[in-house]
Amino acid sequence: MFGGGGGFDPRKMQQMMDQFGIDLTEIDAEEVVIRTEDEELVFHDAEVQKMDAQGQATYQVIGSPESRARGEGGSDGGAAAGGDTGDGGGGTPAVEPQDVEIVAQRTGASEDRAREALEETDGDLAAAVERLE
Structure with missing residues (x-):
C-alpha cells in the first residue's frame, strides 16, 4: 500500500513536521488520570507525547489504564x-x-x-x- 521497503525515514518525517509547524515533545509522566462522571482511568508509567500544531496542543497517552470508581x-x-x-x-x-x-x-x-x-x-x-x- 505504501510502496516497497517499508518503514519511515525519520529525517524526512522530522522535515515534514517542521514544515507544517508541528512540534512533538515526550513528557516523562509518572501517572495520568482521566476522570469521567462514573470512573477514573489511571495510567501508571504511561508514555505521553505532546504535539503542538498551529497553536493547539494535543496529548497522546499510550498504556493500559486501571479503572476505578470515582472517589476510590x-x-x-x-x-x-x-x-x-x-x-x-x-x-x-x-x-x-x-x-x-x-x-x-x-x-x-x-x-x-x-x-x-x-x-x-x-x-x-x-x-x-x-x-x-
Missing part, C-alpha cells in the same frame, strides 16, 4: 474530599494531594500555587503545569 483514591482521597466540603469551598472540585505534589515538582512552584492552578483547571494536571510554566 485510597484513604487520603476521602480525607481530602471531607476537608474540602467542610471549608465551604464554593463548589470547587477536590484536588488530590498527589496531583498538587506532581504539579509543584514539575514546575518548581509552591504547593499553594500548584493547588490554585489545579483548582482553576478543574484538576487537569497538564493544563495546570502549562499554566505555571
Whole structure:
C-alpha cells in the first residue's frame, strides 16, 4: 500500500513536521488520570507525547489504564474530599494531594500555587503545569 521497503525515514518525517509547524515533545509522566462522571482511568508509567500544531496542543497517552470508581483514591482521597466540603469551598472540585505534589515538582512552584492552578483547571494536571510554566 505504501510502496516497497517499508518503514519511515525519520529525517524526512522530522522535515515534514517542521514544515507544517508541528512540534512533538515526550513528557516523562509518572501517572495520568482521566476522570469521567462514573470512573477514573489511571495510567501508571504511561508514555505521553505532546504535539503542538498551529497553536493547539494535543496529548497522546499510550498504556493500559486501571479503572476505578470515582472517589476510590485510597484513604487520603476521602480525607481530602471531607476537608474540602467542610471549608465551604464554593463548589470547587477536590484536588488530590498527589496531583498538587506532581504539579509543584514539575514546575518548581509552591504547593499553594500548584493547588490554585489545579483548582482553576478543574484538576487537569497538564493544563495546570502549562499554566505555571
